[in-house]
Amino acid sequence: MPDLFDFFKENEDKLHERPSEKVWQKLEQKLERTRRPKRRGIQFLQHWVVALLLLILIIAAVLVWHFSRQ
């Protein structure tokens, strides 16, 4: 005959219960909310890098054109 405390401990795994589907959805939304600013930051940085590379290419092309004419 088990003691009440032992009984409870021994039967803990029988009490496992799956939560409703909306729990994962809520959790995923919460995770998305914290992830987005980081993504936006990276996207913003990527746009600047592309713009800078384009500018360098244009300057290089102008310089090549200018010196080739001379």
Add this chain to the structure above:
Amino acid sequence: MEKASAEQWFRMATDELILRLREQDRAAQKWLYERYSPLMFSVCKRYLRSREDAEEALVGGFFRVFSQIDTYSGAGSFEGWVRRIMVNECLMALRKNQPLIFPGDEAEVPDHPDSFNIEADISAREILELLDHLPPGYRTVFNLYVLEGFKHIEIAETLGISINTSKSQLILAKEKLRNLMRLKGY
């Protein structure tokens, strides 16, 4: 030899999982959630009576697990670390709803309380229902001591109560459970 190999596989799988969790890999997060949510939900339900509150604590607990994964040092079991976070989340929810009251605070505590053996054929679910009838103070100490394996000194520190209050709450919880079981005819 086979056992060692299985343990190594388990360790490698856990290490790999933690690495992916640190990268905020959504598939790894979903896998961990699927693996542990039934156990963690049962933990939350024992601390918080309503299903809605337990689900809310589960969301908060898993969010903490994923956002604080870098603080897991690798010492001790990963499941134990997750469970500790869930228990803390439930305790915070309990305090938020209303301050924990400990009825019979500092009551006379017998040195050797009567042992209480289960003679009736009672299911675990019925015991859980009985536990729902306990006041939050009794139930919280019962959960921390019996299911989380806390010592009275740890319960006292966690809940901001004295060691004697923790001991008396546990004994009163057991007494209340015994009376409830008698009332229900077990």
